[in-house]
Amino acid sequence: MTLTLTDVTLTYPDGDARLTALDHVNLEVPRGHLTAVVGPSGSGKSSLLAVAATLITPDSGTVRVEGDAVTDLSRRDQARLRRRRIGIVFQQPNLLPSLTAAEQLQVMADRPAAARTRALELLDAVGLSAQAARRPHQLSGGQRQRVTIARALMNDPTVLLVDEPTSALDHDRGATIIDLLARLTRERATATLLVTHDLSHLTRADRIVEMNSGLLSGEDRTPGAGCAI
Numbered sequence: 001m002t003l004t005l006t007d008v009t010l011t012y013p014d015g016d017a018r019l020t021a022l023d024h025v026n027l028e029v030p031r032g033h034l035t036a037v038v039g040p041s042g043s044g045k046s047s048l049l050a051v052a053a054t055l056i057t058p059d060s061g062t063v064r065v066e067g068d069a070v071t072d073l074s075r076r077d078q079a080r081l082r083r084r085r086i087g088i089v090f091q092q093p094n095l096l097p098s099l100t101a102a103e104q105l106q107v108m109a110d111r112p113a114a115a116r117t118r119a120l121e122l123l124d125a126v127g128l129s130a131q132a133a134r135r136p137h138q139l140s141g142g143q144r145q146r147v148t149i150a151r152a153l154m155n156d157p158t159v160l161l162v163d164e165p166t167s168a169l170d171h172d173r174g175a176t177i178i179d180l181l182a183r184l185t186r187e188r189a190t191a192t193l194l195v196t197h198d199l200s201h202l203t204r205a206d207r208i209v210e211m212n213s214g215l216l217s218g219e220d221r222t223p224g225a226g227c228a229i
């Protein structure tokens, strides 16, 4: 398994008590598979991605990337692992205003030598060849989100974590982004975890899991298996 969460619990301070955002969560995502995460607002979906991304260390439990327990690493080694093996796409495209689309990707490069070639190849893969020299204000919302997806793939990650990438887009543009993520997941063989609020996106997923008050369920439900959420 490429991405494995084992018995992960995460709490946040909440007045005098603790709020349980992830409650003994178990999850496995293989390479080339897209797992969709659904669930109400506040149920722990973004916390799940943040823990999988090593941005937050859980209270207990283990996160493994390709068998390596990343929860045990120092913060510095976690940062290195994020840069090399984990691609992250946030809800809002967080691009640098002064850089062109190609430069947004190039600055992420772990190996600067072939960065320009790789950036242009990835922009082509997300349908933005003609926009490589444009800055964020010259791109549409959907195009900006495509740049962030291409940027997340810059160092050929094994894990791709995507948090509600279509929330600022209309339905059709959102569906196109999900199609793109499903295609890239197969082509680039990433273990992809996608948080989405749009149920029509779920047909593109290999598997659907649901968060409720920090509890993950539905691990065995797959689209077409006759028990869609």
Ligand code: ADP
Pocket (backbone or CB within 6 Å): 012, 013, 019, 021, 039, 040, 041, 042, 043, 044, 045, 046, 047, 048, 211
């Ligand atoms: P979702 O992405 O499903 O909306 P989140 O993972 O953002 O859910 O939040 C899960 C729960 O944890 C919510 O009750 C939220 O208010 C709480 N929470 C999230 N981040 C923090 C934080 N940094 N400090 C305290 N509570 C938080």
Ligand code: MG
Pocket (backbone or CB within 6 Å): 045, 046, 047
């Ligand atoms: Mg969220």
